[in-house]
Amino acid sequence: MKLQTPYLMFLGDAPDQLAAKTAQGVVDWRPDICIGQLKLENCKADLGLADLSLADAAEKGAKTLIVGVANRGGIISDAWAQTIIDAIERGFDIASGLHGRLADTPAIAAAAKKHGCALYDVRHPTESFHVAVGAKRSGKRLLPVGTDCSVGKMYTALAIEKEMSGRGLKATFRATGQTGIFIAGQGVSVDAVVADFISGATEAIAPANDPDHWDIIEGQGSLFHASYAGVTMGLIHGAQPDALVLCHEPTRTHMRGLPDFPLPDLGLCMEANLMAAKLTNPDARFVGIAINTKGLDETAACEMLDDVAAKYGLPTVDPVRSGVAAIVDNL
Amino acid sequence: MKLQTPYLMFLGDAPDQLAAKTAQGVVDWRPDICIGQLKLENCKADLGLADLSLADAAEKGAKTLIVGVANRGGIISDAWAQTIIDAIERGFDIASGLHGRLADTPAIAAAAKKHGCALYDVRHPTESFHVAVGAKRSGKRLLPVGTDCSVGKMYTALAIEKEMSGRGLKATFRATGQTGIFIAGQGVSVDAVVADFISGATEAIAPANDPDHWDIIEGQGSLFHASYAGVTMGLIHGAQPDALVLCHEPTRTHMRGLPDFPLPDLGLCMEANLMAAKLTNPDARFVGIAINTKGLDETAACEMLDDVAAKYGLPTVDPVRSGVAAIVDNL
Numbered sequence A, B: 001m002k003l004q005t006p007y008l009m010f011l012g013d014a015p016d017q018l019a020a021k022t023a024q025g026v027v028d029w030r031p032d033i034c035i036g037q038l039k040l041e042n043c044k045a046d047l048g049l050a051d052l053s054l055a056d057a058a059e060k061g062a063k064t065l066i067v068g069v070a071n072r073g074g075i076i077s078d079a080w081a082q083t084i085i086d087a088i089e090r091g092f093d094i095a096s097g098l099h100g101r102l103a104d105t106p107a108i109a110a111a112a113k114k115h116g117c118a119l120y121d122v123r124h125p126t127e128s129f130h131v132a133v134g135a136k137r138s139g140k141r142l143l144p145v146g147t148d149c150s151v152g153k154m155y156t157a158l159a160i161e162k163e164m165s166g167r168g169l170k171a172t173f174r175a176t177g178q179t180g181i182f183i184a185g186q187g188v189s190v191d192a193v194v195a196d197f198i199s200g201a202t203e204a205i206a207p208a209n210d211p212d213h214w215d216i217i218e219g220q221g222s223l224f225h226a227s228y229a230g231v232t233m234g235l236i237h238g239a240q241p242d243a244l245v246l247c248h249e250p251t252r253t254h255m256r257g258l259p260d261f262p263l264p265d266l267g268l269c270m271e272a273n274l275m276a277a278k279l280t281n282p283d284a285r286f287v288g289i290a291i292n293t294k295g296l297d298e299t300a301a302c303e304m305l306d307d308v309a310a311k312y313g314l315p316t317v318d319p320v321r322s323g324v325a326a327i328v329d330n331l
Helices: A017-029 A054-059 A078-089 A106-115 A153-166 A178-184 A195-205 A229-239 A266-280 A298-312 A325-329 B017-029 B054-059 B078-089 B106-115 B153-166 B178-184 B195-205 B229-239 B266-280 B298-312 B325-329
Strands: A007-012 A034-039 A064-067 A093-096 A119-121 A140-146 A170-174 A213-217 A243-248 A285-291 B007-012 B034-039 B064-067 B093-096 B119-121 B140-146 B170-174 B213-217 B243-248 B285-291
Touching (some): A007 A017, A017 A034, A017 A178, A034 A054, A054 A078, A064 A078, A078 A093, A106 A119, A140 A153, A140 A229, A140 A266, A153 A178, A153 A243, A170 A178, A195 A229, A195 B229, A213 A229, A229 B195, A229 B229, A243 A266, A266 A285, A266 A298, A285 A298, A285 A325, B007 B078, B017 B034, B017 B178, B034 B054, B054 B078, B064 B078, B078 B093, B078 B106, B106 B119, B140 B153, B140 B229, B140 B266, B153 B170, B153 B178, B153 B213, B153 B243, B170 B178, B229 B266, B243 B266, B266 B285, B266 B298, B285 B325
Parallel strands (some): A007 A034, A007 A064, A140 A213, A140 A243, A170 A213, A243 A285, B007 B034, B007 B064, B140 B213, B170 B213, B243 B285
């Protein structure tokens, strides 16, 4: 899978800005490949892009319509299907991050077949993977891990890739979730592969490379999340990370979606992740801590970053406030 | 899913006894539900059961034909398809442990539809699962975990269930793999569910129960196996085990299928499993160690069991040589 760019971002009838979070993430990181947005009547989200019709977007060279909007139930609504079919008839490929499959709407499947357009359901991997072999491969790999889900692992990975590329280092972001896949144009939703192949899929998306090349692999979940830790464990083993970055959100009062589960202590969390990582890479080490301090004011944020840095002896940054240069310095 | 019993065991043209390992496991543990075997010409395996034709088996009450044989490629061979179709025409349900799906052979799918028979591909869960909630549920649970794959976790679980039931304790074996599912008549191949649902599927197969009831859950893989540890991690979290049993095979020179990976130290292995288990059950503890000493002579076996018991202060048994009574005593 390699999504054709540039993209036209389809927002459907998104009821609010949050429903377009996926599309917004793509625009934030790859404005160069997002040439416009397409909204239906009643759409309450806006990406700050030019509003383009399918015809205008096609003329400007758009190749793929990205369904970057969430709805209740995660299925292609009737309200969206006609626009998607119209896009197919103009030669667009379609890529969706919804749980429901594009091809499950028969009219969409038929149109794609007729016009030879590709349908990409990025939450539903279609590749076959090998079982992980665990063999050391050339090249270097960095993996952000989290105290919880949704604490900034993708943002941290992308910021590190950007910082490294800006310094002329060889770095490639490797996507493991839907937004990341739209950003990279490729990748695998590792939480959606068959359980036996989590590590194997991770090995496949970050293959052998030049000795001085870094894969910056998008992290998923948390070893301390009672719903998803299996995914995280398999991802760590398949990634064989040389470098780990701990991601944390300090205002979180409990694990996401699990009110009875407190967040783990940062030191304990690093210890558990390091133990897992050393199984497939005995040289794994933490190179930094990334804290999402959005919920803190400037003073409290700086104080927290300083305290954590002092306590664990690691570069500690907020990728948004302070950038990730200190972590890249430590690679 | 609840397989109808009794079973007729189909061995196809198994080239040797090992190819019928799954069927043998079912016969070993549930001879009462295996009323006969059906072999094709050239079959080199034998379960020690009566050879029955489909007609004879149907007359004796057989309800399900178990495809309990492996072949290269894991698909329904042409040589087997006709027998399976004949069975369907006589009203048998079909249950297969192969990777290839029964319904992928169109003639089998058509026959099943025509005759209203069920096709069970036990390696391919068809249920929808919830994401694990991690909430404490009533009842007790025991989970064997391993230093490696294929070290006797299913055998240990079944032996413990049998020992407990024999003492009048409430215990139910919960299957998480193909042979276990045939034995229990139900269960879920947790290594075949979508990665996000490993823990959720485990919660589903071992639901809330009487406070004095024990689910004895079949273990899978090993936290120290670089290919499959994600499955093991999710299984541990979903199981919320009150009691863990470490399973080990002492003659193994490396992790199964991974020549470069040594087996973990038993103490380290217990520590890692206990850390994982305590996330969803802070009261988790090891209650025993089960060592498969088949590769050792009687003297060496006894010596090893004594040494391990002394070193870790836990009842240490070979479920085959010495039974699991000492572990059940410690529950």
